[in-house]
Amino acid sequence: MTRSQKVAPAVVELDGLSVRLGGRPVLSELRATLGGHAIGLLGPNGAGKTTLLRTLLDFFRPCAGGARVLGHEITGDGKELRALIGYMPENDAFIAGQTAVRFVRLMGELSGMPARAALERAHEVLFYVGLGEARYRKVGTFSTGMKQMVKLAQSLVHGPRLLMLDEPTNGLDPPARSRMLELIRDIRDRGETHILLSSHLLADVESVCDEVLILKQGRVADCCNLAEQRRANRSFVELELTRPTPGFSDGLAELGCEVALAGDRRLKLVMPASVTVRDLFQVAAQHRAAIRRLDCKRDSLQDIFLRAMEDDHGGV
Amino acid sequence: MAVYERAWRPYAGAVTPVRGRFLVVTRYALAEAFSSRLFTAFYAACFLPSLLGLFLIYISHNLGLLEQLGLTRELMGGLTLTFFRILFLWQAVPAFFLMAILAPSLIAPDLANSALPLYLSRPIDRRDYVLGKLAVLFLVVSPPTWVMGLALFLLQASEEGAGWGLRNWRIALAYVVGHLVWIVVISLLGLAISAWVRFRPAALGALFALLFVLSAFGSAINGITGTSIGDVAHLIRAIASVVQHLFGAPTSSGMPVLVNWCTLAAVALLSVLVLYRKLRAHEVVR
Numbered sequence: 001m002t003r004s005q006k007v008a009p010a011v012v013e014l015d016g017l018s019v020r021l022g023g024r025p026v027l028s029e030l031r032a033t034l035g036g037h038a039i040g041l042l043g044p045n046g047a048g049k050t051t052l053l054r055t056l057l058d059f060f061r062p063c064a065g066g067a068r069v070l071g072h073e074i075t076g077d078g079k080e081l082r083a084l085i086g087y088m089p090e091n092d093a094f095i096a097g098q099t100a101v102r103f104v105r106l107m108g109e110l111s112g113m114p115a116r117a118a119l120e121r122a123h124e125v126l127f128y129v130g131l132g133e134a135r136y137r138k139v140g141t142f143s144t145g146m147k148q149m150v151k152l153a154q155s156l157v158h159g160p161r162l163l164m165l166d167e168p169t170n171g172l173d174p175p176a177r178s179r180m181l182e183l184i185r186d187i188r189d190r191g192e193t194h195i196l197l198s199s200h201l202l203a204d205v206e207s208v209c210d211e212v213l214i215l216k217q218g219r220v221a222d223c224c225n226l227a228e229q230r231r232a233n234r235s236f237v238e239l240e241l242t243r244p245t246p247g248f249s250d251g252l253a254e255l256g257c258e259v260a261l262a263g264d265r266r267l268k269l270v271m272p273a274s275v276t277v278r279d280l281f282q283v284a285a286q287h288r289a290a291i292r293r294l295d296c297k298r299d300s301l302q303d304i305f306l307r308a309m310e311d312d313h314g315g316v
Numbered sequence: 317m318a319v320y321e322r323a324w325r326p327y328a329g330a331v332t333p334v335r336g337r338f339l340v341v342t343r344y345a346l347a348e349a350f351s352s353r354l355f356t357a358f359y360a361a362c363f364l365p366s367l368l369g370l371f372l373i374y375i376s377h378n379l380g381l382l383e384q385l386g387l388t389r390e391l392m393g394g395l396t397l398t399f400f401r402i403l404f405l406w407q408a409v410p411a412f413f414l415m416a417i418l419a420p421s422l423i424a425p426d427l428a429n430s431a432l433p434l435y436l437s438r439p440i441d442r443r444d445y446v447l448g449k450l451a452v453l454f455l456v457v458s459p460p461t462w463v464m465g466l467a468l469f470l471l472q473a474s475e476e477g478a479g480w481g482l483r484n485w486r487i488a489l490a491y492v493v494g495h496l497v498w499i500v501v502i503s504l505l506g507l508a509i510s511a512w513v514r515f516r517p518a519a520l521g522a523l524f525a526l527l528f529v530l531s532a533f534g535s536a537i538n539g540i541t542g543t544s545i546g547d548v549a550h551l552i553r554a555i556a557s558v559v560q561h562l563f564g565a566p567t568s569s570g571m572p573v574l575v576n577w578c579t580l581a582a583v584a585l586l587s588v589l590v591l592y593r594k595l596r597a598h599e600v601v602r
Contacts, residue, residue, distance in 0.1 A: 057437050059597040079334060079439040087437035089430070096425035097348060109340045110438040112331035121327060128324045140429075154434065159327030192326045 010035045011162060011194045012056065014220075016065030019048075019055050026051045027218045029065065036211025036225065038188045041198040042305060043215035049198040050090060052215070053164050056196075057087060070162055070194075083112060086155035090166040090198075092147055094139040100126055101135040104154050111158035118157065125153040129183060145176040152183065162194045163187065169204055177204075184208050206301040214308040221308035226301065237280070238295040239267045245289035252283055265292075337440050341448025345422055346455065355417065359456070362414055365406035366464035372399065373468060377475045400469070400487045401563055407461045408498055408559075414457055415499070419506025420519035422449045423595070427514045436597040446507065446591055453503040462495035490562035498555055501580050504587035511594040527551055544570020547579075554579040 012034040019027040027048045041049045054060050056069050058078040067074045072081040095103055101122045108118030126135040129149040134142070139150055148168065155163060168184065169177045185208055188195050199205050205212060210227035213220065241248070244264040252259050258270040271280075277294065284291050332340075350356050375381050382388065426432055435445055469488050473481030481488075509526065510519035530549050537546030547553055547569045554576040557569035561576075569576055 054433075054598055057597070059433070059436065078441065082437060083331075083439040085437065087433070089433045089437075091430055093430040093434050095431045095434070096429050097351075102344075106340070106344050107434065107438065109332075110337065110435065110440055112334070112337065112439060113327065114330060114332055117327070117329050125324060156324060157327075159325065161326075187324065190324070 010068070011039060011070060012196065013068040014065075015067060017052075017055065017062050017067045018064040019051060019060050020063045021051065021060065025218060027055065027062075030067075030215075030218075030220055032213055032220055032223045034211055034213060034223070036194075036209065036227070037191070038184075038195040038197065038209045038211070040205035040209035040212040040226075041196065041215065042200070042202065042205055042212055042301075043221070044200060044309070046217075047215040048218040049200075049215055050166055051218075053087075053166055053196070053198055057082065057085065057164070083158075084161045086158065086160035086163045086193075088151045088155040088163070088165045088168055090170060093151065094147065096140060098139060099136050100131055100139050100142070100150050100153070103139050103150065104157050107154040108157040113158055121157050121159075122153075125156045126150075128156070129153045130179065144171040145173065148172060148176070148180065152180070156187070160193060162196060164196045164198075166198045167200070168197065169199070169201065181207055202301050202305055212301065212304070214305060216309060222304060224304055235271045235273070236296070237269050237271060237277070238262075238293075239269065239280070239291060240293040241265045241267075242290040242292045245287055248284065248287040248289040251287050252280070255279055255283060334439055338444035338448035339451065341435070341440070341445060342451040342455065345449060345452045349418055349421070349452065349456065358410075358417070359414065359460070362407075362410040362460040363464065365403060365410070366460060366468065368406075369399075369403045369464075369468050370471070373472050373475065396472070396484065397487065397563070397565075400465075400491075401560075401565065403468070404465065404491065404494065404559065404563075407465060408495065411457050411461045411495070411498065412502060414460075415453055415502045415506055416520060416523050418453060418456060419503055420510040420513075420516045420523065422452060422510065423507055424510040424514050424516045424519050427511060427594075432595065433597045442592070442595050445595065449507060450500075450503055453506075454499060457499050457503075458495075461499070462491050465491035465495065486562065486564045490559060494559040494562050497558060497580060501551075501555065501584050501587075504584050504591070508587035508590035508594075511591055538570070547571040548575060549579070551579065551583060 010033045012032070014030040014032045014034075017027055017030040018025065030052070041052060043049050051060065055062060056067060056074055058074050058081070061075065069081055070084055072084070074081065095106065098106070101119075104122035104126060105115075105118045108121055109115055113121065123132075123135065126132055129152050131146060131149050131153065134146060139147065142150060148171065152165075152168065155165070165184065169180050172180055181204060184195060184197065187193055188208065195208065197205060197208055206226070211225050212223070214222040214224075242265070249259045249261065249267060252267070252269060255275050256272045257275060260268045262268055269280075277296070280294070281291070283289075350359075375385075426435070432445075436442065440448075466488060469484075469491060470481070473484075505526070506519075506523050509522045510516070513519040513522050531552045534546035534548070534550030534553065537549070538544055539546075547557075548571065550569070553569045557567035557571075557573060557576045558580065560567045561573045567573060567576075
């Protein structure tokens with residue numbers, strides 16, 4: 001597994017962060033440096049994902065250690081930091097009696113936008129998230145899916161540098177979930193906003209994030225760079241032939257692959273970047289080798305997560 | 317960018333000063349309050365005592381009209397202090413109902429709909445939020461109370477002339493300080509109760525109950541003990557005594573005015589404490 005590496009200015013730096021709530025430890029000694037463009041917070045229910053997000057927003061005070069977000073200390077520069085962040089909470093959250101456009105406009109103004117700019121942007125983001133036609137309806141009358149979208153809109157209105165999304169696909173049906181993930185990916189791909197996505201759904205995190213922090217019982221269970229992981233996985237291949245074919249492994253070696261024999265019909269190879277799977281089949285054709293099985297090694301997020309969740313005795 | 321383009325871009329425009337950001341909360345809450353026609357009508361009615369006062373000041377300086385009514389100018393002049401004290405009461409009672417209606421609607425719905433994390437994830441803090449909500453009550457209640465009272469005082473002073481304003485400076489002081497104390501104490505109490513109860517009708521009921529039950533409790537203690545010790549808990553009497561003292565009139569409370577001031581300060585501090593405890597982005601379950 002490739003550990004996270006600091007290649008860009010860190011988005012989130014956790015420096016022994018510990019939080020106690022109601023007298024019990026919820027986060028303990030978190031240490032990590034996350035610099036990815038889209039960072040996933042993974043963990044089972046109660047692992048401390050939401051508490052970590054809220055602590056980064058200065059809702060909860062750390063009892064020990066500290067953290068920096070976009071270079072700002074979370075405890076000292078609260079207002080400055082929150083001006084750079086858009087937050088989409090997990091639960092239903094809206095202001096009673098307000099239409100969607102008024103609600104989003106208010107949130108924009110609270111973030112410092114002048115009234116006119118906030119109104120203009122409120123219309124834009126509501127169209128962007130697909131609520132353009134419903135923007136004059138009161139938020140209280142929205143369905144769950146629409147409420148999720150309006151929460152996303154209010155978190156986007158002021159053009160934050162970091163978007164904190166807490167379980168954004170909660171309560172969404174498959175098409176709405178797909179639309180939500182598509183929007184998040186679109187924001188990520190524009191490259192101007194970092195995303196911190198908290199979810200217990202591996203598929204959501206895998207489809208959006210390039211870096212993952214896995215929490216377990218308030219501690220860091222793992223921290224990995226999915227983008228590097230994906231790049232690295234592409235070069236590992238396992239082959240099984242229908243019969244032993246001498247010369248095939250030599251042919252692969254001539255291509256530049258590192259070949260290891262795992263039995264008379266099984267081979268494991270590391271392909272250089274210039275070699276594709278198509279080249280392997282061409283070599284097989286030249287040597288009259290019949291390939292029965294070809295596996296590109298894929299260390300999925302699920303594997304990583306399950307390994308991280310294993311307890312000291314090997315159980316999950 | 318046109319909305320039909322359905323794209324999103326970061327914001328790079330001007331930003332308003334952080335110091336006055338709480339006024340955004342105030343502006344939206346004011347608009348919300350006056351979106352109700354019933355509330356707007358009641359608010360307009362709150363100006364009636366002041367308009368009646370204006371009319372009385374006008375006729376007291378209209379000698380022709382006084383003669384027709386068979387009144388002498390000296391009679392109206394002698395009633396000046398009493399007139400302003402009664403006018404204060406007529407302004408304060410509707411103002412109380414104004415605050416009792418408005419205060420619970422400012423915080424309770426936000427807490428009921430979990431809106432506080434949305435507010436507090438922006439560059440404002442709990443102090444700004446409370447300040448914004450308090451400013452709503454101050455801006456709404458001030459015009460029909462101390463602003464109108466002060467205007468009437470200045471009108472009377474200008475009509476009377478010859479140092480009347482200087483001789484009766486306590487009236488102006490009583491109007492400004494008395495109404496401000498009234499507004500601050502009841503507003504904080506109303507906001508604190510709505511933060512505690514989180515349900516608007518229940519918060520309204522609780523505010524009335526707290527005021528009148530506490531006052532009845534204070535009177536009962538006075539009745540049982542035969543002393544004035546119960547006045548410590550008698551919030552209405554405490555406010556009345558402070559205002560009477562400001563007017564330079566004898567107070568209705570058996571306790572010294574300082575004790576009444578302490579009662580009001582204690583209620584305000586307790587309310588601030590409740591607001592501090594209850595207004596959090598997320599409640600911690602122990």
